[in-house]
Amino acid sequence: MPQFLNTADADFEQAFTALLGAKREDSPDVDAIVADIIADVRARGDAALVELTEKFDRMSLTADRLQISEAEIDAAIENVSAEERAALELAAERIRAYHARQMPADDEWQDDTGATLGWRWSAVSAAGLYVPGGLASYPSSVLMNAIPAKVAGVERLAMVVPTPDGQVNPLVLLAARLSGVDEVYRVGGAQAVAALAYGTETIAPVDKITGPGNAFVAAAKRRVFGKVGIDMIAGPSEILVIADKDNDPDWIALDLLSQAEHDESAQSILITDDEGFGRSVADAVDARLQMLERSAIAGPSWRDFGAIVTVQDLDEAAELSNRIAPEHLELCVADPRTLSEKTIHAGAIFLGQYTPEAIGDYIGGPNHVLPTARSARFSSGLSVMDFLKRTTLSQITPDALRAIGPAAETLAKSESLQAHGLSIRARLDRLNR
Amino acid sequence: MPQFLNTADADFEQAFTALLGAKREDSPDVDAIVADIIADVRARGDAALVELTEKFDRMSLTADRLQISEAEIDAAIENVSAEERAALELAAERIRAYHARQMPADDEWQDDTGATLGWRWSAVSAAGLYVPGGLASYPSSVLMNAIPAKVAGVERLAMVVPTPDGQVNPLVLLAARLSGVDEVYRVGGAQAVAALAYGTETIAPVDKITGPGNAFVAAAKRRVFGKVGIDMIAGPSEILVIADKDNDPDWIALDLLSQAEHDESAQSILITDDEGFGRSVADAVDARLQMLERSAIAGPSWRDFGAIVTVQDLDEAAELSNRIAPEHLELCVADPRTLSEKTIHAGAIFLGQYTPEAIGDYIGGPNHVLPTARSARFSSGLSVMDFLKRTTLSQITPDALRAIGPAAETLAKSESLQAHGLSIRARLDRLNR
Structure with missing residues (x-):
């Protein structure tokens, strides 16, 4: 009850x-194991991936078979029923339409001093998507992670999915295809996260990693955070x-x-x-x-x-x-x-x-990757914003510098940051000559 | 050279x-010390804050003196020169104007099935701002953190600033006043971060903590992340x-x-x-x-x-x-x-x-809290977005459920999530009666 x-x-x-x-x-403490796995992948690259995949997924691979080829994907998705394909296509279309509306606008304006201010959004260049294997290998999660990345404009989207004993879910591969995933690798666990963060001979590094996973994956994401961006740990x-x-x-x-x-x-x-x-x-x-x-x-x-x-x-x-x-x-x-x-x-x-x-x-249409454990008090679900970053822009004219420069110089002095103040003063002196 | x-x-x-x-x-490994401090503040609240402040800041306090009173702030900011006050006011005004333009819009629309979809932004209810003491106690940082929070609509903004040997920077207090900071506490270090995250008898807990700090503060922010949101570790x-x-x-x-x-x-x-x-x-x-x-x-x-x-x-x-x-x-x-x-x-x-x-x-006008260490590849500077979160909205009509429900049921079945499918099927059966 x-x-x-x-x-x-x-x-x-x-x-x-x-x-x-x-x-x-109760998340088991796997941090020490994960640290070793990451160090191994950084040191030995593909060779470590091959060995760890043999150990954890009972799959005998060579480096050239780490990637799931387009032909293999084609063959696998032939097994998807028409009904399932239609359902996945409708879902992809609706998720894409919703997330397309989330794209934020750039802005730029002139203020009353003549300074031009603004910002510009740009996409993360390369993103990695972790997809669990086995029972929790959900095609819907692939859509929910990959579509916002592609809508945001991520050029290269690499997916990793473990295929224990060689088993792969055809619907997951179809979801990847429908979402525009660029590369799919049959690796999983902390070793896959390490490969995405640091790169190997076969897998180029990415800038951001998203997607759900077990305790090993979560610990690996925490460890590589800073080197790359990560989404929330759900x-x-x-x-x-x-x-x-x-x-x-x-x-x-x-x-x-x-x-x-x-x-x-x-x-x-x-x-x-x-x-x-x-x-x-x-x-x-x-x-x-x-x-x-x-x-x-x-x-x-x-x-x-x-x-x-x-x-x-x-x-x-x-x-x-x-x-x-x-x-x-x-x-x-x-x-x-x-x-x-x-x-x-x-x-x-x-x-x-x-x-x-x-x-x-x-x-x-909205994303199903959402904040858990009371974190909706301060965070949001996955969106195109997770694959975008904002660069602020300022262009100060001589007139604008005359108007606002002296105040900046005053503040720099009060913070004892002399070179800050001088960098403004040198320009003002030229203008006032 | x-x-x-x-x-x-x-x-x-x-x-x-x-x-x-x-x-x-080289960030010193202070994690064990910080863990002890956080545990102490969680267990003993104000009493721990008073003791730790005596130890680290050589300040003999009582719980009722943890907060810097409005009268004390008034007295301190009388010492600010007119020139410095004018400079800080101009900075605050320009930062406020820039960040006001960042406020994202809510959206809501009907799609072709009749479903209403959208999202709504809302502010974090309470935020905490860490301000370093001593040499790195920068009034400009107070403006850059506090103004976006207040523009976003944060109702309660609590600031913590250590005052070693009782010294406090009047400009920092003026910046807090100009930014609309609601409460100021004379505590610092990991103990201040712990108080903001978990609350004490005097300091109510917040939902998000931002602001720069030394290695102890950074380690404390990492530790309380999840319990509360944090900004980047710069x-x-x-x-x-x-x-x-x-x-x-x-x-x-x-x-x-x-x-x-x-x-x-x-x-x-x-x-x-x-x-x-x-x-x-x-x-x-x-x-x-x-x-x-x-x-x-x-x-x-x-x-x-x-x-x-x-x-x-x-x-x-x-x-x-x-x-x-x-x-x-x-x-x-x-x-x-x-x-x-x-x-x-x-x-x-x-x-x-x-x-x-x-x-x-x-x-x-733009924020000076910006991504370091190559993280501009995947992250942005501080903005109103750091103090907002997005709730997605969906309202499905009976007609819309007839249109899209069966596809969702198909996908639920393919993921072996029976109750998901049944929750849709039960409604469709009623509608089809």
Whole structure:
């Protein structure tokens, strides 16, 4: 059974704080192993990749077979059914359209001193995309990472995906093809991250690495951060549903379970203003857990981290939602729009009962890579911005320098940075001659 | 003497690669000490802050004196001269005007299925600003960090600044006042970062921490990252000047020295298409070093990390510039605009010989917190975006769900995520009844 809380209870604050602080993930300490792997790849390049792939993925490779060739990709994606291909194409098209609207504008203007100021956006030159192998090898993740990179204008997008025992998911390769991925390598783990960050004879280094992975991949990304950019290190998935009694309990139950089935550490929370409705949802979850293929994952997640919170009104729901700062927030209430204006700390909001969160995982258009573990308080989901950087521009005219230079000189002196002041003074003296 | 390189030399590539790879900073390993300090502040709150401040800053405090009162700030800023106040006010006004233009727009639209999609930006609720004490206590840094936060809409902005032996820089307090900082605390070091991240009885926790600091502060920021957001960890300052022969060597020398005087690990590089001009600049640097107050800092920086690179033409200069990805890039050439379109990897570009980099440190308007150590390849300077996060919005109508739901169901099945598919199927079945 999940926890049942009620804001009217005397011990609510204590219980809710405990819920917020629940440690949901035991990440094994793999840092020393990862440091060795990175050092090995830096020192020996392809030879290390080949050896580590043999060891971890039971794949006997040579350097010239690290890359999955276009012909191999062609052959693999022939196995994708027409229905799956059409679904993936529709998803790619919708994700591309959404992210194209995110492209920020350059700006440039003259201020009243005659100085020209502005900024210019440019794409990261080369990006690397990590894709897990095995069970967590999701074609949707390829679309969600690769499409924003290509929309942003990344020229070279290299993907790495482990193929344990030679197994590769044809849908992952099709997703890469549809997204415009330029190169695909059959390597994974910390060794793949090291290769993307530092380069080997076969794999040229990139400037930014994104994509999900296990504890080894996460530790490797942390280690190479600074040498290259990385995206967030994602924690277990989360959903918060705020629902009134005018909902089908089974729908809400399925929405809660669609996060719970990801991971035993996932967290699904329902906030409702009707305690009876909350109990109906709990019953519906139990009924669905009886038949769910992944009940061995979803069950423990719901039991250990699930919660049903009864509030006195929807304003209270919004307050609690902002304290949770959920990755996914579903608003199944009569006026979801008004409520959404109060729930400002959330990665993605799904409005109304016909917007199940799963739509956002695949096909809505917005990105499904979203901030977890309360980080929606200060960070955003993946977007084209992750593959762009801004250069600021200033052009000062002689008149503008006369207007603002002396103040800069004053400040430089007050900070005891003499050369700063002199670099301005030397120009002013020439102008005043 | 700095290094002289020429792209025409046989060993150029080797020498340039060595220049790029030069390790410029030995950061002492303070991680264990910092971990203890953070644990202490988490466990004992204000009491730990008081003790650590006594130990490190030789300041005997009580919890009720951790905050610098408005009356104390009033008294301190009375000591600021009218000239300095006017300079700081002009800088604040210009920085505010520049950053106000950075505010991104919300968006919302209906697509052809009838689904409403969009996103909304919102500010981080509370931010913390670290300001170093002593020599590196720069009022300009307060403006550059605090103003973007307030422009973004951060409601609560708390500043921490150590006041060793009770000394506080009145200009720093005036900069805080002008920027709209809400609370100022006289604490510093890892203990101040811990207080901002986890809160104490007196200091409420924040969601994001920005601002420069020493090795202890940097290590503390790395440790609390995840619990709160942080800005980049800045390395030593850098400038690249691309100049043709039609420049005053003394001006270029002063621009190079204005970075070199920051730090012995700072790096100043000149790229020119005229070897003779390069030698004249080197001579001008030597002459200025004779009289510079900070020659004991600027001299070693220039000797150990400075370089003058002669190229055959400006296209080659742009290529090298992109490989360096400098924090600051000055373009002192006849057509700086055309060249700036080729130098895409840079934190900030200063166009033309009347735009010394020092203008950007104080008063130009763009931010002076910029990516160092080649990270301009994948990251940007500080901006309002660092204090905002984006929530994506989706509202699917019944018609839209009929149009796109089946494809999402197909993809959920192919990823073996049954509950995801069922959450869509349950709704489609109702609609199709």
